[in-house]
């Protein structure tokens with residue numbers, strides 16, 4: 001039998017052991033984590049809608065009307081009119097013909113990719129795609145070819161050398177680097193090589209594009225350019241769940257084929273109602289987005305002045321590149337001593353030797369919050385020059 005305890009110990013020795021923090025109270029920049037009040041810079045609640053009063057009221061109002069549980073899968077008797085309204089709302093929001101509501105982004109990627117490609121087909125996947133895309137590719141049993149991050153020329157060479165059904169899949173905004181996929185170019189090569197383009201805009205929805213409609217609409221790409229658009233609802237939209245949007249035929253096909261949609265209990269319908277309210281807040285959220293952009297600029301200028309290495313990201317995902325696992329942990333801990341919560345991200349979430357602090361900004365932060373983060377980073381700067389070979393007390 002495998003020695004699980006030994007494997008855990010090996011993770012500890014390598015600086016890869018993970019723990020969970022116990023959060024109390026609502027999700028907002030100032031959090032109670034393990035009983036301590038900390039200013040958090042690591043949530044994906046980019047617009048500050050996770051604890052938004054109107055969304056919570058929408059949930060309360062819906063509950064007595066629709067009840068709590070989903071009770072059954074959508075194809076049995078779980079498909080509630082609240083889900084249907086949300087799907088219509090999501091289709092309009094993304095300027096697509098139809099949409100399908102999934103329980104999580106992870107399930108959406110698994111279900112959509114494995115429904116749209118199978119044995120004998122080829123999937124081309126950006127090397128830095130999210131774990132749920134990677135797992136969806138594995139589940140599909142298609143041949144998977146990874147292309148260098150954002151390298152459209154490399155992808156095009158692979159596409160021209162491949163025949164049969166081809167699917168190209170990419171994050172819209174890369175979850176650990178914060179950069180945006182070259183969507184216009186990807187759409188062009190996919191059209192030229194008859195490949196189906198799937199974009200997972202988990203981190204673009206709510207944040208980028210006109211009225212927060214995401215990176216695909218920001219790039220001016222329509223349904224024909226990006227036929228399969230996936231988005232999550234637990235990040236910028238502030239609630240929970242995910243969706244895929246596209247043509248009527250695509251959505252009908254996924255209802256028949258996407259196993260993670262078919263064989264699971266429908267989400268609580270009241271949550272769908274609350275998500276509709278949250279989409280209203282997203283659409284009318286230009287002020288939030290402008291404030292968020294200002295915070296991103298403030299953070300980037302301040303952190304670069306301090307000599308920290310950032311990535312070329314204009315999104316709320318602003319990783320501070322460290323490299324060594326222990327150094328990343330030491331910096332995260334030093335910030336925590338200053339009352340700040342910024343998680344260290346280590347392999348396998350990021351490539352070996354690319355540990356980082358994944359700073360994320362939210363419209364719910366203030367300028368003073370970002371100043372506080374920069375002051376703490378100034379105070380902890382020396383950690384980067386001290387070689388942290390091993391964490392003494394984990």
Ligand SMILES: Cc1ncc(COP(=O)(O)O)c(C=O)c1O
Pocket residue numbers: 104105106107109130132171175200202203232233234241242
């Ligand atoms: C690019 C990307 N896709 C999908 C997911 C999964 O979404 P969810 O958290 O809704 O399962 C995430 C994040 O966690 C992500 O970063």
